[in-house]
Amino acid sequence: MPNCVLRATGDDFNPDNFLRHSYFAPCNIFHKGEHRSATSIWNNSGITIDVSWKSDFAQQVEDAIDFLKTHDAELRRLGKFAGVGQMNLDFGLNAKNNFLQSFCFSHEIISLANDLKLSLEISIYN
Secondary structure, three states: OOOEEEEEEEEEOHHHHOOOOOOOOOOEEOOOOOOOOOEEEEEOOEEEEEEEOOOHHHHHHHHHHHHHHOHHHHHHHHHHHHOOOOEEEEEEEEEEOOOOOOOOHHHHHHHHHEEEEEHHHEEEEE
């Protein structure tokens, strides 16, 4: 799926408790032990929040920088919320039929992500 999302997860995270006092509107809420599909279950709980709907990597990074700056206080609250074990930005990209696909994160997004203790991830979709 070519877009960028923020994902917060944890074994003991209760996303419903966090969201009671948050203005974030997640596109996905999941709970440990619930069915993820017909053949698998979630092994942790979490939320997924849309950050960018652009398919272009550079535009996703730009949107993510704006998102991190705009929501700094709420992201810090989420990162410190009981049970949150990991937060990451997942940049979804379409696979190309090229010899090489290369993506470079700017120092600005690396610095912002580091300050918020966010991991950066790239998911390539065929």
